[in-house]
Amino acid sequence: MPRTITNLAVIALLACAALAQAPSDSSIRQFTPALKSNPQFNVYASPVKVQVSASPPSFAASSLVSTGNGPAAKDPAVAAKTDIAIAYLNTQHGIPTENIKITDAYVDGATGIAHVYLRQVVGGVQVANGLANVNVDRSGHVISSSQSFAPLTGLSSSTKSRRSAAQNSAVGSLVARADAEVSLKNALKSLTNYVQTSVSDADLANVVVAASSSLASGEPGFVLSGLPSQVAAKGSSTAQQALIQTSDGTLVSVWHMVLEQDTHWWSAHVNAETGAIEAINDWVSHAEAYRVYPKNVNSPSEGARSLVVDPANKDASPNGWVTEGSTYGNNVWAQNNPSGGDAWKSNYRPTGKTGTFDFALDLTKQPKTYIDAAITQLFYTVNVMHDVTFAYGFTEAAGNFQDVNYSGQGAEGDYVVAFAQDGSGTDNANFATPPDGQNGVMRMYVWTETNPSRDGDLEQDIVAHEFTHGVSNRLTGGPSNSDCLYDGEAGGMGEGWSDTVANLLRIVPGMTRSTDMIMGKYSYGQNIRSYAYSTSLTTNPQTYKLLDSPAYKEVHSIGEVWATILYEVIWNLVDACGGGIGDVFTKDLSKGNCLALQIILDAMKLQPCNPDFIKARDAIVQAESNLTGGKYKCDVWRAFAKRGMGPGASATGGSKHVEDYAVPSGC
Structure with missing residues (x-):
């Protein structure tokens, strides 16, 4: 974050050897036998007319009344349709009437179709998964049916x-x-x-x-x-x-x-x-629901909270986000940490009754009064970051943060440990990225520049910035090496990528290349960067040559230059794709903002350990070529050239950066 605030987004590249591993996901598997003869749903182009016996079976008829279906069960019109359903199963499928029990039957008032539901019985004992449904039209003809009755030869001794x-x-x-x-x-x-x-x-x-x-x-x-x-x-x-x-x-x-x-x-x-x-x-539906600032609302200053239901991406998080009804799961454990420190398993977490995390939030009071809402927001945002980066290639094999790796690839047991309102600091945030298989650790602090203080947990761009440190560190040099973005230009680009991904999540329809973005406005009360991110050289004059300035030797300063250049790349791709702005969470690569995120993450995998700006630029150019065959190569080069990083740009030993504002021939 800002140079004026020390150590924000510090990347702890140590091994984190002292962190213990949490137990695996303890969700309980629900199942029913998968029948070898999977029942077919028969839909008849010509409805089937069934001859009903003059004396329908008393067992089936009496069972209808005994189910407690009320007046509808005793309605002669319904009873007639149940007789048809029983006769259909008997004549079309050879099921003896004594093995049929009606469980429910009713006529849909709008369609006039009778829906009859039946169960297999053997010697008066019901077969749990021996089921049938028969649908009968107004004329008394069967229009469709399905049944999974067991053959009586299947009886065990x-x-x-x-x-x-x-x-x-x-x-x-x-x-x-x-x-x-x-x-x-x-x-x-x-x-x-x-x-x-x-x-x-x-x-x-x-x-x-x-x-x-x-x-x-x-x-x-x-x-x-x-x-x-x-x-x-x-x-x-x-x-x-x-x-x-x-x-x-x-x-x-x-x-x-x-x-x-x-x-x-x-x-x-x-x-x-x-x-x-x-x-x-x-029987309890464990839908996950969170009262949060949703992913398209960056902070309290930009919109309201809403109840978001089942937000997990099923590819990235097939079992959802929550384990056992609290703010921990396969991707992140989020908890309070008022005293700082490294322990987390026994720390306080809110409980969502039947999977709903809906807690009060009064921003006129100090953050500690709404800790449940803050932890819920942090849990939600980190999970969103897990799922969206998974979609763009930060997968289990690539070293993402998961307790259980469903694919069996990569090292597991390394969900993010996320501390809300961490007591070890203020006006700050950081993320520690050890190698794959060890927990990433995120610390979010309270910001004290306003009264009342504000909670960084509620600002998406700060959480996204921190999480992206984990992404860039794991993707650059491979997931087993966390020492590739430590200092200098490499460390600075780590900061720049974090700002860039945070910006990409905030780009929504209606924005244009004239849209400027600032970081940390809600938490800090003002921009925490030297300039707004902008495609205007007047609003943001930062270019490649600034890396020679003594004021641009610290990683956050360097990161501002890199993120500014990538902001140009993003908008060039948006304009070049011509389809407007897409929802980055759906990964529509026909949209420039989505394409930009894909190229940026792909390039991290291509670039060497400890890259400089030139190597990282070349990786982005290659990533675009790999993805589109070079369709947008010139748009990417024009973005770099605008900020002095054309093909002739160079640097020697971290100083004497030579700018080039030209584009390659052919562009």
Whole structure:
């Protein structure tokens, strides 16, 4: 950041050997058996007319009423359509009517189409994933359907014995069986182990198992009560006997267990014989939502906060951003750090109830009063930076910051440790970039130039600047070498790239090459650079020759020159592409601003360790050629030449910079 403020954006190029690694992402995998005979959705060009028996099966009809569907279930028009659906499955798919149970049926008022949903039953026991839906038009013809009923030849020997028991006795009588309580408790223990809230043997011994005929599903089953609150929010779980077909169509006996917790509501099918989890689903939708200044709002001075829902890029962050409902995950751990220091795992983080991080923010008060909002904003912005740079090539193989590398490439265990309102300094920010496999560390400070003080966590260009240090250090010289942008022109370009990427994120439709940008205005109250970034030589007169000046020997000063030159490159590409400004987060390379970001990151990978301006320029020219075949080569050269870096520019030993305002022949 500014030369007048010392050590801002200091790049700690040490090995960070003392930082411990965090546990891997503990998100719980949800799944259901992938059936070998994947059900097809049949859409009929000519609707199928089905002959209904004069006496429809009583089992199916009575089951419709028992589901509690209300008046619609008893509506004769609906009942007639359910008879058609049953007859269709029987005649078209050879499914015996005694194996069909209607779960839901209704007529859509707008289309007149009846939607009938059915489940397979075997000996009175429901098959969890033996499902069908049949859609019947106004005329009583089947227009489409799908079914995944298991072939009855798939019954295993253990299932057959349980089927016989179910046929010959009421569910309630199962309680009398010697192994019923043991089987249920074993299933409960397997489930709690799987969802990582294990119940102790002592607590399990106190669990009471009782039969019930009034579960929420309307079916008889069991209630397991006396569970600790950390295991079950209401102290109990329910279970029902069921069958489930495995991937090869074999039916196995399971307990369908429902376990409600504070932030989860598990629906699991647990093998009644082995305790294996055969399928599990969470009824709680864990959509991530953040009340933040979104990615197109740089700071509180430029717009309002909004609730952003599920912002994670699925390629970069396939499991989302959050682990276990707080501001830590695969890409970044964000937390408060009022006393400074290096510890982070036990530091304070806000909790988002059911995945929503929505906290109050009163900017008329001191930053410490809105720490939850600040941490949330920092977590959001760092994740945005992770995802957008991933899209442009800062991937796992290239050394990005992730706890788990899903591709198996690169070193993992190195998410960013991001400290909000860090107490080790003020009016500042920095980022430490050790080699790939060790955590990057970001420290964001409170700025004291205004009253009340302002929080740098709320200003995107500062966070983006810091994160880009990690990008440029990992991409230059390879992810295992963090010593390539240490000092001099190389270190200065590190600062310049950070400003450039921050600028690129702020360029939105409506801006033109006459748009000027300043850094850190919200936090500092004014520009923290000597000049605004501008394509006007009057507004910003900085050129390559300034590197000879004693005032331009410090890395931030050098960085200003480099970022100014790259600002020219950006706008030349925007104008040359002719398609206006694109959303940089969508990576539309037909737009000049997106193309510029891609070229800049590609060039970092091409350039040598400890590059100077000339080598970095040549890498950008090569990156453009690699990407477009040289389509915009002259536009890039004109940008460099405007600021004295034409093909004849040179330097000797870090001094005596010779400018060249010409462009190559052919341009």
